[in-house]
Amino acid sequence: MVTRGPAARRRPRALSPLREHLRDTFWFAPTAAMAIVFVVWLGAQALDTAVVEALQEDGDHETLDELLRFAQDAKAVVSAVGSAMMTFIGVVFSISLVAVQMASGQFTPRVVRLFVRSRITKATFAVFLATFVLTLLVLTAFDTADDPRTVTSVPLVQSVLTLVMVALSLLLFVLYVNTTLRLMRISHVIARIATESFRVAASMPVPAGGEDAAGLGPATAWVPHEGRAGVLRDVHIARLVRVARSHGVVLRLIPRIGDFVVPGTPVLAVHGGPAPPRRALRYTVSVGVERTYHQDLGFGLRQLSDIALRALSPAINDPTTAVQALDRVVQFLAALSRHPLDAVRHRDRGGTVRLVQPVPGWTELVDLGFTEVRGCATGSPQVSRRMLAGLDDLLLLAPPERREPLLRHRELLRQAVDRSAPAPADRAFALRPDRQGIG
Template sequence: MSLSIITARVRVFWESLSTSYWFIPVLMMLGSVALCYTCLSVIERAFLPDFLQPLIPRVTPENVQQLLSTVAGAMITFTSIAFSMTLVALTLASNQFGPRLIRNFMNDKSTQAVLGIMVSTFLFCLLSLHHLSSIAENQDAISLLAGFTVFFAIVDCVTIVYFIHHVSRSIQADQVIANCFNAFCNSIDSLLPKPESDSAHKAVNESWTNTQESFPLVLHARCSGYVQTINYASFMAMSAVKVSGSEIHVRSGDHVVKDAKLITLYCKQPFEADAFSDLHNAVVLGSERTPIQDPEFAVSQLVEIALRALSPGINDPHTAITCIDKLTAACVLICQRDFPADTLVHNSTEVWLKRRTFTFEGIVDTAFSQIRQMAGSHTKVQVHLLNSLATLQSHCNALAVNTIMQHANSIYANSQTNTLCGSDRHAIDEAMLPFRRQHDV
């Protein structure tokens, strides 16, 4: 397995770790164990600087035991409260915004750190109590344990206050939407890098590929799942003696079933599928979509929030309008980006790669299609959609204008099927004026 494939799999594994509630707390617990050991056997109070010694006064073993017991009991209580608040927040997020938004909450490093601090403090107190009798004669170690315990207790008190504020803020609709948008902005460079910045590759037209004299070999999916990452470098690095090029029929975010057509290799002589079995590792499949190579992932999250807000059960058009604003801002950010080319060729070996890629028009469709379909009975949302599309149109090139125009015409056609008062009809017509001027031009 090549280094690039291993790197791609490590990225997927790291993505799963970053959205877990156990990884950071476990690291912090290990740190508390190391600190406890250091206090017991390495650091002596007498070795501390003079300005720190007044902060760590000498105490008796009985007082330390009582202090450790009190802090340990309080911390396990605080930890249970924190876990309960977290589960309540996850439940509210699942019901209000959609189950796929839970990933964003689990990726919250503040929550993970708070849980880690509390569990680490409890573990520090527990280990200290266990070894207290063995260091009864070591006054310096006992004083250090007492000082660190008081310090951790103060930090935990501040932490629980911050956590209550953080949780109450994180479940607000505007904050959830802002977090999704910020996550998209922070990952634009990795989602849409310049694909041909590598001097070894260049983009070519699809007609450049030649498959007439090749021996096609189809590789099928070994299992079902979502495409999480594709290591394109593995296909570009194939030997020109064996293949003239390859075609990847899936892209990140697609769902494939077992035995589905995954890759077609155009070999220069007949080969068995076993000769290229390692290429299966270049396409990583998993049980869920990830944002690693999928620019539509964060867009889909914002769309899901808007759709739930427009549902009859929730009926919150203001949240939907906020989502539309963020979706428009996201599309404006990427409208001038260079999207990956459909076909690449290696400059030295002339091994080519044909693939399915993301396009700006496809992201616009993902962002606005379902929302405009759900907004049929919300005139204010339709007007806001038209105004947002007009703003987006002013930033886009000529190729994307047609896609935006189609969405505007569809919204206007949907509005004509509703019974509207004169003011609402006038608002729709006013919002359509920029598109009519564009059409006249």
């Protein structure tokens, strides 16, 4: 188990990336749902068979006749449900494609991940497919015998289960449409990005600022990256800590989460002994084609900056959206204004540092949040006023040693506005701090 540091009072969950990797996939939930519904159907079929056998042993042929009549009616309902579910699945799939296309075109292509990670979307597809599979299984369970003495099974429980799944499908469809409409609105997309970013910040152990390699001594070995080239998505922190503890060394991650790594380049530095064997470090580094929220502290700011830049482009020209993105940028930076940055130290049970993980520093986060937006803000007083107000708020919250990048961006914004607005009145208006932009 990995602790958060000497000041921690409780142990977090195991820092395994498997759960986050499954959340970034779309196949797992529907596949699991279809497997589960198959197991449930087997149980329902066994129960129906037991009911029929009990009635035959008691000689209750009248009840069996009623069940057979019910089965004939239920068969028509189940057949109709099976056809309708395929139509529903096509409608949901079409809505998802349109929503993803609109969101990626108007906001940024990186927000597509929000749709993939949406629990309601996955649950809707999973329940719809499970209901369709259930109808096919139930149809195979209908007995063609008309004599109550020779019938082997009447799918009574299975039919009721199908109706329950239909009701659940209709409820999820309503929730799915509501969730999709919300995700097509930029304010909710920005809020979701901020929520994911704060979740990353809250799940990270308390770091020690500026101590990424201090006190570790020189590196005694290097571990190169093996496998395909790609973006470093995350690392299996718990496993790396266990490996370092069992071999009596300290591991230091060289690239940051989100960096592009190529085979053969060093990915881990070893301090205090020889490098652990390759088989012990297998599956500890995850590489993909794009960045993810998991362990990536700057990915949320990257998305917010992209949304603001897209909104300020001449093709869209939507400064209000840029202001909404800046609101969340300021909120995120304010939460980290007094938080130690630059490096995270993961410790074992005994409190010994076993893994040092680099994270973006304060200056890098401020530059990520403001640099590119500031370059496009000179032609929009609404954005320049909101940025100035945000910088002033951060100057009040940040400690003195962290004010330099904020003052630098404030001065660069003032100079840019001076160059773009020749009239003194326009300059004064554009440089007046306003939390609403133009309130």
